[in-house]
Amino acid sequence: MIGSLxxxxxxxxxxxxxxxxxxxGRAQPTDRIRRIGYFTTVxxxxxxxxxxxxxxxxxxxxxxxxxxxxxxxxxxxxxxxNGWERIRIGAKELVAVKPDVILSVGGQRLAALLAETRTIxxxxxxxxxxxxxxxxxNLAHPGGNATGFGTSEAAIAGKWLQLxxxxxxxxxxxxxxxxxxxxxxxxxxxxxxxAAPALGVRLVTxxxxxxxxxxxxxxxxxxxxxxxxxxxxxxxxxxNRERINALAAQYRLPAVYSYPAYAQTxxxxxxxxxxxxxxxxxxxxxxxxxxxAKPGDLPVQLPTRFLLVVNMKTAKALGVAVxxxxxxxxxxxxx
Numbered sequence: 535m536i537g538s539l540x541x542x543x544x545x546x547x548x549x550x551x552x553x554x555x556x557x558x559g560r561a562q563p564t565d566r567i568r569r570i571g572y573f574t575t576v577x578x579x580x581x582x583x584x585x586x587x588x589x590x591x592x593x594x595x596x597x598x599x600x601x602x603x604x605x606x607x608x609x610x611x612x613x614x615x616n617g618w619e620r621i622r623i624g625a626k627e628l629v630a631v632k633p634d635v636i637l638s639v640g641g642q643r644l645a646a647l648l649a650e651t652r653t654i655x656x657x658x659x660x661x662x663x664x665x666x667x668x669x670x671x672n673l674a675h676p677g678g679n680a681t682g683f684g685t686s687e688a689a690i691a692g693k694w695l696q697l698x699x700x701x702x703x704x705x706x707x708x709x710x711x712x713x714x715x716x717x718x719x720x721x722x723x724x725x726x727x728x729a730a731p732a733l734g735v736r737l738v739t740x741x742x743x744x745x746x747x748x749x750x751x752x753x754x755x756x757x758x759x760x761x762x763x764x765x766x767x768x769x770x771x772x773x774n775r776e777r778i779n780a781l782a783a784q785y786r787l788p789a790v791y792s793y794p795a796y797a798q799t800x801x802x803x804x805x806x807x808x809x810x811x812x813x814x815x816x817x818x819x820x821x822x823x824x825x826x827a828k829p830g831d832l833p834v835q836l837p838t839r840f841l842l843v844v845n846m847k848t849a850k851a852l853g854v855a856v857x858x859x860x861x862x863x864x865x866x867x868x869x
Contacts, residue, residue, distance in 0.1 A: 595817025807837030
């Protein structure tokens with residue numbers, strides 16, 4: 535069986551947090567216990583901070599809407615890692631338990647679930663360009679059995695290169711690290727490339743499949759001076775972000791990332807939406823579906839707020855002088 539998290543372990547992750555009480559007067563669900571599938575890359579174990587924060591946001595959001603694990607819902611958690619075969623098996627196992635709704639994290643898990651069921655409602659999070667990926671018909675009316683919360687990074691991808699030049703003006707060579715055979719990542723790479731000429735940057739691309747590829751490509755790229763990195767987020771990068779941050783530091787390469795978690799764990803700078811917020815929003819869609827809404831009638835939502843995070847500790851280690859104007863705009867500065 536692909537990894538799963540027992541209910542008491544799931545509760546332990548959120549037990550230490552104050553949980554909001556559902557609003558008085560709200561009709562509380564009192565019928566049969568509903569089953570919620572939860573399909574993630576990560577385990578949600580205590581050492582996996584990002585997974586813990588995501589799970590806490592989901593469970594808190596559900597409780598605020600009147601759904602409590604062990605009272606009127608049960609959460610079936612499956613975590614797959616990044617291998618496609620493990621993802622496929624995990625999707626098959628989760629569909630087999632016949633949940634009332636599934637929360638899916640990332641495009642690979644969503645694709646595997648849709649290959650197994652076109653009837654069980656699915657709420658997705660952190661999916662890049664769900665229309666272009668073929669998961670939904672359109673954002674306003676997704677149709678089918680899936681809806682949720684996507685990312686719209688193409689509109690801000692050029693900004694990553696601008697920020698890299700702002701924080702490290704000496705950079706004239708940039709390597710974009712992207713997941714191989716992933717069309718949404720090609721869209722992001724092209725958006726970054728579009729900003730390169732005006733910034734006087736020579737761009738190269740490295741398509742990777744595993745952490746060993748990151749190690750090899752970064753080491754080779756660092757052989758020439760004035761280099762910097764644009765690290766596109768994907769399941770491999772997310773699972774190995776601390777190692778990738780360490781490689782950037784080892785070779786003294788300024789790097790920009792798309793999600794706060796990268797800068798919060800040692801990356802130099804990040805600009806993008808906060809994926810954790812999507813899990814609280816997803817709780818609202820799960821609530822609607824459990825109360826009778828059809829996923830195909832719920833619009834896919836995209837982020838409207840993007841966070842700028844600067845890691846001063848990393849900047850000092852790299853010898854980068856961060857402009858005060860950049861610090862003034864930052865949503866979070868890590869000292």
